[in-house]
Amino acid sequence: MSLTPHDIQRLAQLSRLQFDAPAAERMLGQLNGFFEIVEQMRAVDTNGVVPMAHPVDAMHGLSQTIADTDEHGMTLRLRDDLVSETNQRDANMQNAPAKDQGLFLVPKVIE
């Protein structure tokens, strides 16, 4: 399964990256090199295997020891609906590249 220059273009657009022609070509070669070693993975028969999203999913027998788990793995912890974050606008916006009147500024968003 080989990538094409069109794929590189599409992926770059999806990722908001830009490459000049030589860089795009290099990227194509490197990605194809990577996907060559991926092919062996694709050939494996995984029928009936449940995907593993988190290591806790594989911690069999530990669901008694670890709270917030069930027989399938980790479960989502829920917090009470309480407000505890105070206004920290200045600190939180201290790294903003462009700001004015408490807003982040960006080139005009056209809807």
Add this chain to the structure above:
Amino acid sequence: MGAAKLVHGYEVVIGFETHAQLSTQSKIFSRASTAFGAQANTQACAVDLALPGTLPVMNKGAVERAIELGLALGSHIAERSVFARKNYFYPDLPKGYQISQFEIPVVQGGSVSFFLGEEKKTVRLVRAHLEEDAGKSLHEDFIGQSGIDLNRAGTPLLEIVTEPDIRSSEEAVAYAKELHKIVTWIGICDGNMQEGSFRCDANVSVRKPGAPLGTRREIKNLNSFKFMQQAIDYEVRWQIEQIEDGHAIQQATVLFNPDTGETRAMRTKEDAADYRYFPDPDLPPLVISREWVERVRSEMAELPRVMAERFVTQYGLPEYDATTLTQSKAMAAYFEDTARACGQPKLASNWIMGELSRRMNADDLGIDQSPVNTTQLAALINRITDNTISNSAAKQVFDVLWTEGGDVDSIIEAKGLKQMNDTGALEALIDEVLAANPKNVEEYKAGNTKALNGLVGPIMKASKGKANPAQVNALLLKKLG
């Protein structure tokens, strides 16, 4: 489903997506406040701003509200559901992805029923899922730039998606109003459409009856019931015109312009389709036990559809009445108080759906602000059923109660509205009218039953409206044989 109403021979097919902001105190994944109207970025904490190293933690209140919605709509509430990342770039989306639900939503199936005129409609739900809201872009005040306010980023939403069951713009509005009622009734959403708490998108397509589904266009941000119907009507006409002119409909997102009354396609985002959904590795699956669901169910106020069914069985009301009276908790309570006080549920229903609603609409008042309270209305109804006054006299009494207030008996007395119940005097009156209108008598006896009306009118007039119409009819028929 009833027969589809065709527009120029085309069937209209509509599916709705509604984003309801949930009435939690804090955000879905952070502990910042969701209160409306704060100064820009004062309610956007580190997690909301996607500062490096921040992680989401789920708000129990948002989950509980999803359960409540599922119960209200008769849906299946998933025992396990998964949060997924929807990846795309936009300045109001701080992480560059939205945490939503994709393959396995928390609420599955269900339906919303309502009346369109006299016809009962049911719109099936595909799903409802939890997700986070984005921030806002502001364009005024900045030349060539936009200002981004992330206060709204992270507000919990329930996205409620229907099957394409809706067949007209009226039906769409009726559906939206019913859903709006439900979410505000059960208290999961404040329903404030101007503040963006309840946002509707309509997926609209047309087809010749029997043909496969046409290509749909999505009308986004229909945030008032008033413009909703207008927008859909325009879009339907536009699509039909396109097809008739030989153009194929391209899938697009459109916005409605209330000033021009037109829908216009937005700038298409070329790769908008590839969101690269995958389960969010920062959030394990959400597990909802059946015990939790039952606990929520037992703590919920009576749901509108359950209450409507109860009105039918307990009070013998028609379905239509029951549905109309349960349009809000306040109205339902008003009805029940009145019905209990006067023991005449159907009459109570008639007066509430009729005179009271007419007045409320004209004066733009909610039922909580009605100058006529349930005690007064019950008393009025009692005076009708005990034959003290006629229906038309009652309307006059109601009028006074509405505009001036007071008590029913005093008003009847003051306005001399007591019905003539003395049959002797009434018979004499009838005899006079019959004598004065021989032609009508003849026509009636000849078989024209309508001729009776020509007699009832003068009788009522002669009695100065005080005659009891039922009595008049009975006596007339007796006399005419």
Add this chain to the structure above:
Amino acid sequence: MADLHDMTVADLAAGLKKRDFSAVEVATRFLARMGGNPHNAFLDIDSEVTLAQAKASDQKIADGTAGPLEGVPIAHKDIFVTREFDTTAGSHMLKNYRSPFDATVVQRLREAGMVTLGKLNCDEFAMGSANENSAFGAVTNPWDTTRIPGGSSGGSAAAVAARLTPAATGTDTGGSIRQPAAFCGITGIKPTYGRASRYGMVAFASSLDQAGPMARSAEDCALLLSAMCGPDLDRDSTSLNIANEDFSRLLALPAGDKPLAKAGKDGGALRIGVPDHWLAWEEGHASAQVDGCSPAVRIAIQNALHVYEQLGAVVQSIPLPHTQLSIPVYYIVCAAEASSNLSRFDGVKFGHRAKTFTDLADMYQRTRSEGFGDEVKRRIMIGSYVLSHGYYDAYYLQAQKIRRLIADGFQTAFAQCDVIAGPVAPTTAWKLGDKADDPVANYLADIFTLPASLAGLPCMSIPVGLGDTGLPVGLQLIGNYLQEASLLNLAHRFQQVTQHHLAKPEGV
């Protein structure tokens, strides 16, 4: 008394408590050694902040309110956000970034009393195995400055090896603590996934990232791990809800002649399993099975396993199925997660923004293309591809399924042994620039560390000697879930009877 900079964390902590020396003295000594930034190990230093922290520690010691590690210096990998130092994650994208909050791990170590010396260089966004992917220059290996220290926690490993700090924090996603620890001759441990909070760690691959300590002994690592770990239920939904442990608790057990003779889970000898396609173990002899495992590595591992046999353990060959697939599986999963985690770097709220651009779309593209290095871009592209519509099942989903097979394979192995041992890397540290142009070659060198990362198992690297080239070799120990204390004990036993962990690079 040893020189301050040669002292272990344990000895420093004890000495500080006894007032043999002050925190300010200790900090000053290390700050002096950090002058000129040897090995390019540090990315941010602020002596005022460090000395202020040291002063505060001295006050606490005087007041009697000292924490367990009061006044002991630590340096943090620049993946952990800090309020008092910049955080770059080794990237132009975050140059001069100052976080308004501290990472939980940083907070906990400060609460234990540790004094921050500064932030340590690393591969950009923790992506790399040589610390050559840092936007701020490569780090050199103190054992041979023409060579790489390993990555991505290269700065951490080099700083500890060069005695610029007694200990450092690192992060391990695919081997980024173990491999630089091995290449620099120090000790490092990656705990069970979920033991240490990820809150405040600049995210690379969410289901793999783990914080861990790097120091010069298992004893030190145990002290640090106890201070770093523990549930962070309010801030990290993947944090394990299990009480924190004293990971040092097994180290004090009596040594005896053959401490491992009855240390097995069935009461018999501790069984050490060596995966048969990593190294074939036959009659006390290891022969390399995997391509590229150098003689130096093989011999050092073999000698280390002999030491364990002398301590009473039994070494045996075990199957560890599917681990050959770790490389494609790991790189697909981590690239997918990273491509999404890095989308927040868009020039809007923080970080780099391009100076000139024509519109919003242009701003995004220029910002991200300028801010990210080549390896990061590669992984973002791979990630976008494998999550793409139409490819998700064949790549990402398939990878997560094989991940399950790999994790199950470990459980099968642990039925036959108590701990798994083997190489950390096929070779010792290579020369700077040697693999810089060949990303796939870099990936293939991770073959031994990736499997335990995918499974989320606790694992360590301990130095087991210098090969004939004079470069350090690390032995990897992999335990079953939540077995960090046993693992550290095992490492400790080795360090009680050998001196490799005390070896110093020349001139240090």
